[in-house]
Structures are given as structure tokens and as C-alpha cells.
Amino acid sequence: MSPKIDVAFKLNGVDVRTTVSPGMSALEMLRDELHLTGTKYGCGEGECGACTINVDGLSANACLMFAADCHGREIVTIEGLVSDPRTEALKKSFVAYGAVQCGFCTPGFVMQARNLLEKVRSPTPEQIRRGIEGNLCRCTGYKKIVEAISEAAAASS
Amino acid sequence: MDAMEKPKYDGSLIGKRIPKMDAPEKASGKTRYIHDIDLPGQLHAKILRSSEVHARIVAIDTGAARALPGVHAVITAADVPWQRPIGVAKDHLPLKGDRVRSPRDEIAAVAAESEDIAAAAVKLIKVEYEPLPIVATAEDSLKPGAALLHGEDLIVTGPDGKREVVHKASHDNVAMTFNYGQGDIPNGEAESVVVVEDVFRLHYVTHCCMGVSGVIAEFDASENLLLYSNTQVPFLHKREFAELLGMDPGRIRIIQPPIGGGFGSKLDIYPFEPIAIYLAKITHRPVKLIFSREEEFMASPTRQPVLLKMRSGCRSDGRLTFRDVETVHDNGAYTSWGATTPFVMMQTISSLYRVPNCNYRTRAIYTNNPYAGSFRGYGNLQATFAVEAHMDKLAEAIGMDPLEFRLINAQDPGEVTPQGMHFKSCGFKDCLQTAASRSDYQAKFSAARGKWNDGNPVKRGVGMASMLHVGGGAKIYPSDGCGTIIKMDDFAHITLITGASEIGQGSETVLAQLACEELGLPLSAVTVVNNDTDVKPWDVGVHASRTTFIAGNSALGAARKAKAKILAAAASKFGRPAERLDLREGCVIDKATGEKLIEIGKLIRSLHFSDKAELVMTTFYYEPPSHKQDKEFRGDVSAAYAWATQVVEIEVDTETGIVKLLKVIGAHDVGRVLNRLGIEGQIEGGVVMGQGYALTEDLIVENGVIRNPNFRDYKLVTAPEIPEIDVSFIETMDGEGPQGAKGVGEAPAICVAAAVANAIYNATGVRITALPFTPENVYRALHSNSQPPTWIAAA
The missing domain is CATH 3.30.365.10 (Aldehyde oxidase/xanthine dehydrogenase, molybdopterin binding domain)
Known part of the structure; x- marks a missing residue:
């Protein structure tokens, strides 16, 4: 039997407890144990950003973080932002500006864009492009994603 | 009625900036891709691929893998002697039994309680190889004396024990040739004042869909197969899976969950799909198989x-x-x-x-x-x-x-x-x-x-x-067509059931626009159904930039028939010729006067609830006027x-x-x-x-x-x-x-x-x-x- 670790942390504003194995990533825990599937597996190596979550106020790749390291932290996923005005503005502008095609990368982009807008209220297009350089999209060519983030920034500032 | 939200009409929908209908779901992380679907009782599958580039398989030992707790099945080619070849030339079997020709080659597969157990079991499988010369480039492959990739007959044994050659031995490494000519090259050269010549070399790239490949296979108690699949060509694959499995195609149902990118990568059947099906058949459990990103690079086209x-x-x-x-x-x-x-x-x-x-x-x-x-x-x-x-x-x-x-x-x-x-x-x-x-x-x-x-x-x-x-x-198949069913409900909401498949390109929105334009309805009045072969009519698949054109014409045809039916009913109800009537902003109108005669929903209700009960439900099949x-x-x-x-x-x-x-x-x-x-x-x-x-x-x-x-x-x-x-x-x-x-x-x-x-x-x-x-x-x-x-x- 592999050892198990009890973890307790705040997930989307709610205290949760679960048991994880030492090698499990936060991504696997979120998806397979806690059934929050908005955070996506794209590469498992921190290269694509599809699993972007927020950990203690910072953007993180859930695939690069051990589940056990979530203990005592505050984790926010796309599912936890249904009433967050900034995220709502982002989702709305992603839809209106055509920033969504297959959509697989989209939750990760929304999470990363929210993090960017928390730090920089009115980013320039160049700052936006830099801010999302860790997220890959194969469908849109990024242009409409950049426009959507620009628009959301304008709408929520 | 007043408490209900009224639909908004913005005039013509054609040429407008219309947001993709499924974008709100996708942006909020609610869309369930194949990776996000788990069925009760589901097992997880992993594939053992070759550690050699080109080799004979001398022995495979699966004993330790089979003995691992949580493992339900381990299969090799020997366990599925009835497997049949896949691919355009039918030149390979999903599980390779005697020879591997590429590091992607599938040798064994495991179905287990969890992905971790399946992965651990795969590592316990021992394969003994006898290496063969590697043919590393097309140039090497054409050299005299190069090792032949398919120099032996590919033979399968049917369920009745009969051996059958499914791909004949080839005496060279040429897989396919094309020769086309028009006019006469020497004449053209003679007319030229300038001739240029170059050799170009184009490189390897791959699709990199953000959603990795995956499949879920399940048999019901009557041995009907249900596949959750990312395929771009569900109807072609129904037929192919039926041939592979010796099944009646009518007993195969393919559901396409939203697809995390296609770009052509999902036009063929790849070994992982039949392998998941074999495991589901053997274990009598739903089997889910999802690639890692490394596997996606190695084993997708x-x-x-x-x-x-x-x-x-x-x-x-x-x-x-x-x-x-x-x-x-x-x-x-x-x-x-x-x-x-x-x-x-x-x-x-x-x-x-x-x-x-x-x-x-x-x-x-x-x-x-x-x-x-x-x-x-x-x-x-x-x-x-x-x-x-x-x-x-x-x-x-x-x-x-x-x-x-x-x-x-x-x-x-x-x-x-x-x-x-x-x-x-x-x-x-x-x-x-x-x-x-x-x-x-x-x-x-x-x-x-x-x-x-x-x-x-x-x-x-x-x-x-x-x-x-x-x-x-x-037109590369006998038909390049697509079918559509339009079902209108009592409130003039339409369900547009299209044969077309959606891989992120926005077909559902364009098809809804075309139907709404014809029926004078807002986009909010449409639900598009496009992902279940038991429900949707036939379509050849999403490839060749064809969906807007072919499925669009099909949706238009079905919408025109629905419109004709509504206008005929309105014509008889109001005693005006149908040619004078049109559908606009959810109503039947008189074209000459612009007068709104009746809401479409109300008219349909009057059809449904009369003694001559009638549904507004139409079908249309569009076949383009092109030629093979x-x-x-x-x-x-x-x-x-x-x-x-x-x-x-x-x-x-x-x-x-x-x-x-x-x-x-x-x-x-x-x-x-x-x-x-x-x-x-x-x-x-x-x-x-x-x-x-x-x-x-x-x-x-x-x-x-x-x-x-x-x-x-x-x-x-x-x-x-x-x-x-x-x-x-x-x-x-x-x-x-x-x-x-x-x-x-x-x-x-x-x-x-x-x-x-x-x-x-x-x-x-x-x-x-x-x-x-x-x-x-x-x-x-x-x-x-x-x-x-x-x-x-x-x-």
C-alpha cells in the first residue's frame, strides 16, 4: 500500500479535506478526487497553462504542484469564480470577442487573465500578450483572446 | 407570458458578429470533454508501446502485470486473434504480435481500477525483441537492399480459425503512388524562355490539439457498443468499427463529446480505439483510455x-x-x-x-x-x-x-x-x-x-x-452529403439536428444562423444537436473545409421545408396565398402590408391541438453537385x-x-x-x-x-x-x-x-x-x- 496524506485547505471558499497519495498532483486531485473538471490536463509539465489555478492569490499550474502541497492553502479554480465580477467580465468578453473555439484552453486563459488583471488593471496589449505567454491555444491564434482581455479590463476598471 | 423573457430580433443574422453558441459553457469550465466524463464501473486503460524502433517480438511476458492487484485485463495480440487491420491501406493491426515498426507500436494493453495501477502494470510487462535494421528516411528506404517494412503477408485468424491474408507482402517500401499529367512537358519547355528548378524539403509537424486523444468504450447487456469518441467522421467510423469487430454497424452508437481540437487528426481510426473496445469486451466494463501529452506526440498523426x-x-x-x-x-x-x-x-x-x-x-x-x-x-x-x-x-x-x-x-x-x-x-x-x-x-x-x-x-x-x-x-466518397432534421416545438423553439460534427470551428452557430434566417427566428430559439449517431442523420464528417457549405445547405433545405409547412398552414388559416406570406421576428407576416398575422408558436400550437394533428418536423439531405x-x-x-x-x-x-x-x-x-x-x-x-x-x-x-x-x-x-x-x-x-x-x-x-x-x-x-x-x-x-x-x- 502506498502511503496516504490527509490534506485540508480552502477550495473556492469552502474548507475541504481529502486524502491524497504523495505523488499525486493538485491537478489530479482537483479532477479525479474532487471532480472539478474545469481545470484541464493539457501537458502535465507546466508548458500549456490549461490547468491554471490560483493558489494563495498567485497563478499556478496545477499539474506542477503536489496535491499534498495544497494543505493549508487557499485554492481557487474556474468553478469558484461564478460571482467574481472580474471573471464574469472576462467570460463575457471571451464569448463576445470570439476568443473561444474548441474551448479546451479557455478556462486556463480566463484564470490567467484574471490574475493579470488583479495585478495590472489596465494592461496594454503587449502586457496582455506577455501575461498569457504561458498559455497555449491551438485554435484562435490568440488575437481574439488578447482583445477579449483588453475589453474585460476596460469593462471592469 | 409577460414574465417570460422575450426573444430579441436583430434583423438579418448573416454577416454579423455572432458569438459561438457553446462559448459560455466553455469559458466557464462547464463543458465536459471526453477527459471529464467518468462512467460508473469504468476501468482505465494504458498501452505498452515498443521500446524498439524496428524489431521482431520474440516473447511477451504479462504474468507480473496480470498478477498486480486492481488489474482486470492484460491483452496482447495473442488474446485477440480475431483483430483486423486498420488504416487507409489496412496494413497494421491494433496490437502488434510479431513485429514492431515504430516506437509508437502497441504491444499490450491493461485495464485496471485506476490509471496509476494500469500504468504500473504496463511497466511490469516484459518484451523480448530481436532488432531489425532501422529505415530512418524515405531516401534510405528507397535504396537497394533497404529493409522492407511490409515485406511479409499480414495474416489474421478469424473467429472460425480461418487464416486470411489482409495485407499482401510488398516487394519494396512504396506505400502509395500517384501520377498525374496534362499537356506535354517537352512542348512546354520548348516554349519557355526561362526554366527554374529546385528541390524543396518540407518537415514534420503535428497537430498538438490541446485536448489529448481519448476514448471510452462500453458494451451493454445485449452486446451493443457505445463509444464516446473524438472522431471527426462518426458515420464512417461506425462502419469501420463494425468491420473491425465483425458487428452489425447498426449496433454501434458513437457519441462525440465536445472535442478539444481536431485539425484533421481525428479522421482515421488509431490503434488505441479498438484496443479500448477489446478491453471493454473482455472485462464487460466501460473502459476509458486517455493519452498523456507525450503519447499524443508519439502516437497521433x-x-x-x-x-x-x-x-x-x-x-x-x-x-x-x-x-x-x-x-x-x-x-x-x-x-x-x-x-x-x-x-x-x-x-x-x-x-x-x-x-x-x-x-x-x-x-x-x-x-x-x-x-x-x-x-x-x-x-x-x-x-x-x-x-x-x-x-x-x-x-x-x-x-x-x-x-x-x-x-x-x-x-x-x-x-x-x-x-x-x-x-x-x-x-x-x-x-x-x-x-x-x-x-x-x-x-x-x-x-x-x-x-x-x-x-x-x-x-x-x-x-x-x-x-x-x-x-x-x-467528393472522395460515393456521397459527400449531410442530413438535417428540424423539429419545431409548440413555442417555435427549434431543435436543429445536424449530421455535421463540431471541433471548435463554430459550425453549430453558423448552421443555427442559416436556419433562423430562413425561419425568422432569433438564435435563442435554437438548440443544435450534433453529437450522437443514434440521433443525427448521416454526414461524411468534418474535413475538407466542407461543413459550412454542405451542412449549411442541408440545414437551409430543412428550414425551407419547415417554412413552407408553416406558411401553408397560415395561408389556409388566414385565407391568403402562401406566396404573400413570410416569417419574420417570430411571426407570420403579410409581405405586402408588413402586417403580423400570428406568432409562429401560436400557429404551431393550433396545428398540434387540432383534430388534424400535425408536427412541424422536416428532414433534408444535401448532396453537392460535384463528381468523383x-x-x-x-x-x-x-x-x-x-x-x-x-x-x-x-x-x-x-x-x-x-x-x-x-x-x-x-x-x-x-x-x-x-x-x-x-x-x-x-x-x-x-x-x-x-x-x-x-x-x-x-x-x-x-x-x-x-x-x-x-x-x-x-x-x-x-x-x-x-x-x-x-x-x-x-x-x-x-x-x-x-x-x-x-x-x-x-x-x-x-x-x-x-x-x-x-x-x-x-x-x-x-x-x-x-x-x-x-x-x-x-x-x-x-x-x-x-x-x-x-x-x-x-x-
């Missing part, structure tokens, strides 16, 4: 490397005289759709420009490399790269402006090419002129040439390339053709070899814009995919092994690198297209690399004939530190 030799000539007045092309394609170890990309390449070679004498010979060659599939553009990126390089070279050789040279040779509307393509709508010359004028191409072209020797190490240049691609389907090619590859294979010209502006740092794509100015003949937001998205995404092909992406395969199966080393374009993109739409209003529209999905990716090559020449005076234009490759070429590609010596 590729755009194949092509070596292309081209000779072209023209007269002093600029008219093309001939084009003679020979290509060798690295087919990889097995034959998938990649082998048939010459169908598309020959269209560009023979018919993008008028060229009276043309010859095209091609061979797809087996090697121990990753096998080639279909990928957005389907050979057209490779063909266009060569053709457009020669357009610039010929123009330069006769001292003509490259735009003028292209205009002299460009196709016109009405043209029937020697290959039999009929260009009923053709905005090619408009594309050329629009892209040139919006980019100030001619002035920039001349200015850049004047600075070759100005001492500045950072050079700028412009390059132009154009493309021709099918835009009205492609004959044995000489002649025929009008598409009902319409798409055109585009792209001009790129680049910067080349001659001291580092870094090429920056600054701007792409595209003009696309799309027939008509149906959804401006959607079509811009297709073009921008395609341009950036083309940018990756030109500048950053390179699947490095050495001796059959992929050296960079991850996003760190396989470099996709990221947001900071994207160019400024300026797109103009040339609306030629195709007579057959739905509301005049033509297909666009593949077009934008096709020209970029060709245009960048021309721009690098314009900036530096150095013609590079091999892709990709990575800093190292460009630096070496600029500093004469590399050899241009050469043709195969032994062939």
Missing part, C-alpha cells in the same frame, strides 16, 4: 516530410509554360490519410495558376517513422510552398513584378481546368489585388530589394503567396473552390537567423461571410498555425525516435509572437453556397510558409528551400553554412 523537385518555365510575356513535379513523402510505418495528400497537392500544382503542361509524380514511402495523417491543408502547405517560390523566381528571371506575373497566370471565374475543376465563383484576382494594395506590396518589395547590401544586419521584406482549396466539399475524380484524377471534385492571397511582412536578423513575422495581410474569397466573428477566428487561428509551420514547429525524428515529444521542445507559437493580422473578405457570392458562402477552415494556414520564404528572399537575397525557418536553419542558410536539399540519388 503527423503532417509528413516531403521532398519535392520542381521544374517550371514561362514565356517572356509571363505566361507559364509547364510545371514538372516529383515528390517523395515519408509515409511512416503504416498508411493513414497522409498517403493520399497528393489528391490536394496536385490541384495546387495543376490549377492554382493556369499551366498548360503539367506533370506530377509522387510516392509515399514506408519508413520506421511516425505515420502521416491528415492535417489542416492536407498537403497544400507543402505544394503551395514550392509553387509560390517558383512564381517569384520566374517573375524575377524575366524581370517582371511578382504581382503582375501572378495576375497574368491567375484563374478567372468560369474556368474549367485541364484537371476538370470548374471555378464557378473565383475571386482570385481580387484576392491578389486586395492583399497587394492593402499591404503596399509592390513599393515595399522594391524598397527591400534595394537594401540587400546596405550593411544593416536587420532586414525587412515582404512576400506573397496564394492558395486554391476545395470550398464546396470534396476518374482514374486519371480528372473531375470537378468540389461544388466550389476557395481562394486566398496572403502578403507577409517580416524582419530577419541576419546575425542571429531570427525571423519575426510582423504582419499578415490576407484577402480570402470565402463566397460570403456568414459569421464575421467566426470566420475571423478561423483565419487568425489558421494564420498562426501557418506561422508555427513556417517558423517554430519541428517534430524532430532521429532514427525513428521523436526527440521532442513535449511543448518545451516542440515550439508552438505563443501570444507575444503573433503578427498583426489584417483580413479582407472577397465576397463572390457562390451560386451553390448557402447564402453564397464557401468553405474556409483550411485556407488560412496554407500560404504563410510560402509567403515567408518569399519574404526572406526579398529581405536578404537568399532563397531557402527547406523548412522550418528556425534561427539555426536561417542563420546557416544566410551564411552559406548549409547545403540546399538535393534530390534522392538512388531514385
Whole structure:
């Protein structure tokens, strides 16, 4: 039997407890144990950003973080932002500006864009492009994603 | 009623910026892709792939794996003696029993309680190999004495114990050949004042869908198969799976959850799919199999490397005289759709420009490399790269402006090419002129040439390339059609059940727009159903840029029938001729007076609740008026053709070899814009995919092994690198297209690399004939530190 670790942390504003194995990533825990599937597996190596979550106020790749390291932290996923005005503005502008095609990368982009807008209220297009350089999209060519983030920034500032 | 939200009507929906209907779900993370679906009782599967590139399998020991707690089944070829071959040439079995030809080759598979247990079990399987010589390139493969990839009969044993040869032994490594000719090459040469010849080398790339491959297979108690699949061609695959499994196709149901990117990668059946089905059959449990990203790089299809030799000539007045092309394609170890990309390449070679004498010979060659599939553009990126390089070279050789040279040779509307393509709508010359004028191409072209020797190490240049691609389907199967069912409910809400498949391109929205436009309804009145073969009518699949055109015409046909039914009912109810009536803003109106006679929902309710109960439910099947090619590859294979010209502006740092794509100015003949937001998205995404092909992406395969199966080393374009993109739409209003529209999905990716090559020449005076234009490759070429590609010596 592999050892198990009890973890307790705040997930989307709610205290949760679960048991994880030492090698499990936060991504696997979120998806397979806690059934929050908005955070996506794209590469498992921190290269694509599809699993972007927020950990203690910072953007993180859930695939690069051990589940056990979530203990005592505050984790926010796309599912936890249904009433967050900034995220709502982002989702709305992603839809209106055509920033969504297959959509697989989209939750990760929304999470990363929210993090960017928390730090920089009115980013320039160049700052936006830099801010999302860790997220890959194969469908849109990024242009409409950049426009959507620009628009959301304008709408929520 | 008043408490309910009233639908909003914005007049015509055609050409507007309509947000994708499924985007709110996707943006909020609520969309359930195949990876997000778990069925009760489900097992997880993992595949053991070969550790050798080319070898005989001497022994497989699965004992330890079978003994691992939590393992439900371990299978090898020996456990499924009835397995049948897959792929376009039916040249490989899902599980390899006696021989592996590539590191992707599937030797065994495990179904277990969890992914971790399945992965642990796979590691416990021991395979003994006897290595065989590795055939690393198409060139090596053609050398006398090269090891034969398929030099033995492929034999399967049926359920009745009967042995059957399913793929005959081949005496060479040639997987497929195509030969096409028009006119007479020597005559063309004789008329030429200038002849140019080059060898081009195009590299390996792969799709990199953000959602990795996966499947869930389940049999019910009556042995009916349910597959959750990302396939782009569900109806073709129903039939193929039925053949593979010896089942009645009617007992196979395919559900397509939202697909995390396709780009052609999901047009074939790959081994993991039958393997999951075998495991589900053996374990009597649902079996889910999801790739890792590394597996996705190793075991999903590729755009194949092509070596292309081209000779072209023209007269002093600029008219093309001939084009003679020979290509060798690295087919990889097995034959998938990649082998048939010459169908598309020959269209560009023979018919993008008028060229009276043309010859095209091609061979797809087996090697121990990753096998080639279909990928957005389907050979057209490779063909266009060569053709457009020669357009610039010929123009330069006769001292003509490259735009003028292209205009002299460009196709016109009405043209029937020697290959039999009929260009009923053709905005090619408009594309050329629009892209040139919006980019100030001619002035920039001349200015850049004047600075070759100005001492500045950072050079700028412009390059132009154009493309021709099918835009009205492609009749490569007996039918290229699509069915639609429209069901209207009592509140005039319509369920649009389309055969078409959605892979992110926005088909559901465009189809809903077309139906709503016809029925005078808002988009909020539509639900699109497009993902279940037990529900939706037949369609050939999402490929060949066909969905807007084919499924669009089908949706329009069904909507027109529904409209006729509603108008007939209204005509009898109000005693006015149906021709006087129309549907607008949710109501039946009198066209002459604009008077709103009745809400459509109310009228339908009155039909339902009368003694002559009647439903408004219609079906329509659209088959385009195109033709399969004959044995000489002649025929009008598409009902319409798409055109585009792209001009790129680049910067080349001659001291580092870094090429920056600054701007792409595209003009696309799309027939008509149906959804401006959607079509811009297709073009921008395609341009950036083309940018990756030109500048950053390179699947490095050495001796059959992929050296960079991850996003760190396989470099996709990221947001900071994207160019400024300026797109103009040339609306030629195709007579057959739905509301005049033509297909666009593949077009934008096709020209970029060709245009960048021309721009690098314009900036530096150095013609590079091999892709990709990575800093190292460009630096070496600029500093004469590399050899241009050469043709195969032994062939």
C-alpha cells in the first residue's frame, strides 16, 4: 500500500479535506478526487497553462504542484469564480470577442487573465500578450483572446 | 407570458458578429470533454508501446502485470486473434504480435481500477525483441537492399480459425503512388524562355490539439457498443468499427463529446480505439483510455516530410509554360490519410495558376517513422510552398513584378481546368489585388530589394503567396452529403439536428444562423444537436473545409421545408396565398402590408391541438453537385473552390537567423461571410498555425525516435509572437453556397510558409528551400553554412 496524506485547505471558499497519495498532483486531485473538471490536463509539465489555478492569490499550474502541497492553502479554480465580477467580465468578453473555439484552453486563459488583471488593471496589449505567454491555444491564434482581455479590463476598471 | 423573457430580433443574422453558441459553457469550465466524463464501473486503460524502433517480438511476458492487484485485463495480440487491420491501406493491426515498426507500436494493453495501477502494470510487462535494421528516411528506404517494412503477408485468424491474408507482402517500401499529367512537358519547355528548378524539403509537424486523444468504450447487456469518441467522421467510423469487430454497424452508437481540437487528426481510426473496445469486451466494463501529452506526440498523426523537385518555365510575356513535379513523402510505418495528400497537392500544382503542361509524380514511402495523417491543408502547405517560390523566381528571371506575373497566370471565374475543376465563383484576382494594395506590396518589395547590401544586419521584406482549396466539399466518397432534421416545438423553439460534427470551428452557430434566417427566428430559439449517431442523420464528417457549405445547405433545405409547412398552414388559416406570406421576428407576416398575422408558436400550437394533428418536423439531405475524380484524377471534385492571397511582412536578423513575422495581410474569397466573428477566428487561428509551420514547429525524428515529444521542445507559437493580422473578405457570392458562402477552415494556414520564404528572399537575397525557418536553419542558410536539399540519388 502506498502511503496516504490527509490534506485540508480552502477550495473556492469552502474548507475541504481529502486524502491524497504523495505523488499525486493538485491537478489530479482537483479532477479525479474532487471532480472539478474545469481545470484541464493539457501537458502535465507546466508548458500549456490549461490547468491554471490560483493558489494563495498567485497563478499556478496545477499539474506542477503536489496535491499534498495544497494543505493549508487557499485554492481557487474556474468553478469558484461564478460571482467574481472580474471573471464574469472576462467570460463575457471571451464569448463576445470570439476568443473561444474548441474551448479546451479557455478556462486556463480566463484564470490567467484574471490574475493579470488583479495585478495590472489596465494592461496594454503587449502586457496582455506577455501575461498569457504561458498559455497555449491551438485554435484562435490568440488575437481574439488578447482583445477579449483588453475589453474585460476596460469593462471592469 | 409577460414574465417570460422575450426573444430579441436583430434583423438579418448573416454577416454579423455572432458569438459561438457553446462559448459560455466553455469559458466557464462547464463543458465536459471526453477527459471529464467518468462512467460508473469504468476501468482505465494504458498501452505498452515498443521500446524498439524496428524489431521482431520474440516473447511477451504479462504474468507480473496480470498478477498486480486492481488489474482486470492484460491483452496482447495473442488474446485477440480475431483483430483486423486498420488504416487507409489496412496494413497494421491494433496490437502488434510479431513485429514492431515504430516506437509508437502497441504491444499490450491493461485495464485496471485506476490509471496509476494500469500504468504500473504496463511497466511490469516484459518484451523480448530481436532488432531489425532501422529505415530512418524515405531516401534510405528507397535504396537497394533497404529493409522492407511490409515485406511479409499480414495474416489474421478469424473467429472460425480461418487464416486470411489482409495485407499482401510488398516487394519494396512504396506505400502509395500517384501520377498525374496534362499537356506535354517537352512542348512546354520548348516554349519557355526561362526554366527554374529546385528541390524543396518540407518537415514534420503535428497537430498538438490541446485536448489529448481519448476514448471510452462500453458494451451493454445485449452486446451493443457505445463509444464516446473524438472522431471527426462518426458515420464512417461506425462502419469501420463494425468491420473491425465483425458487428452489425447498426449496433454501434458513437457519441462525440465536445472535442478539444481536431485539425484533421481525428479522421482515421488509431490503434488505441479498438484496443479500448477489446478491453471493454473482455472485462464487460466501460473502459476509458486517455493519452498523456507525450503519447499524443508519439502516437497521433503527423503532417509528413516531403521532398519535392520542381521544374517550371514561362514565356517572356509571363505566361507559364509547364510545371514538372516529383515528390517523395515519408509515409511512416503504416498508411493513414497522409498517403493520399497528393489528391490536394496536385490541384495546387495543376490549377492554382493556369499551366498548360503539367506533370506530377509522387510516392509515399514506408519508413520506421511516425505515420502521416491528415492535417489542416492536407498537403497544400507543402505544394503551395514550392509553387509560390517558383512564381517569384520566374517573375524575377524575366524581370517582371511578382504581382503582375501572378495576375497574368491567375484563374478567372468560369474556368474549367485541364484537371476538370470548374471555378464557378473565383475571386482570385481580387484576392491578389486586395492583399497587394492593402499591404503596399509592390513599393515595399522594391524598397527591400534595394537594401540587400546596405550593411544593416536587420532586414525587412515582404512576400506573397496564394492558395486554391476545395470550398464546396470534396467528393472522395460515393456521397459527400449531410442530413438535417428540424423539429419545431409548440413555442417555435427549434431543435436543429445536424449530421455535421463540431471541433471548435463554430459550425453549430453558423448552421443555427442559416436556419433562423430562413425561419425568422432569433438564435435563442435554437438548440443544435450534433453529437450522437443514434440521433443525427448521416454526414461524411468534418474535413475538407466542407461543413459550412454542405451542412449549411442541408440545414437551409430543412428550414425551407419547415417554412413552407408553416406558411401553408397560415395561408389556409388566414385565407391568403402562401406566396404573400413570410416569417419574420417570430411571426407570420403579410409581405405586402408588413402586417403580423400570428406568432409562429401560436400557429404551431393550433396545428398540434387540432383534430388534424400535425408536427412541424422536416428532414433534408444535401448532396453537392460535384463528381468523383476518374482514374486519371480528372473531375470537378468540389461544388466550389476557395481562394486566398496572403502578403507577409517580416524582419530577419541576419546575425542571429531570427525571423519575426510582423504582419499578415490576407484577402480570402470565402463566397460570403456568414459569421464575421467566426470566420475571423478561423483565419487568425489558421494564420498562426501557418506561422508555427513556417517558423517554430519541428517534430524532430532521429532514427525513428521523436526527440521532442513535449511543448518545451516542440515550439508552438505563443501570444507575444503573433503578427498583426489584417483580413479582407472577397465576397463572390457562390451560386451553390448557402447564402453564397464557401468553405474556409483550411485556407488560412496554407500560404504563410510560402509567403515567408518569399519574404526572406526579398529581405536578404537568399532563397531557402527547406523548412522550418528556425534561427539555426536561417542563420546557416544566410551564411552559406548549409547545403540546399538535393534530390534522392538512388531514385
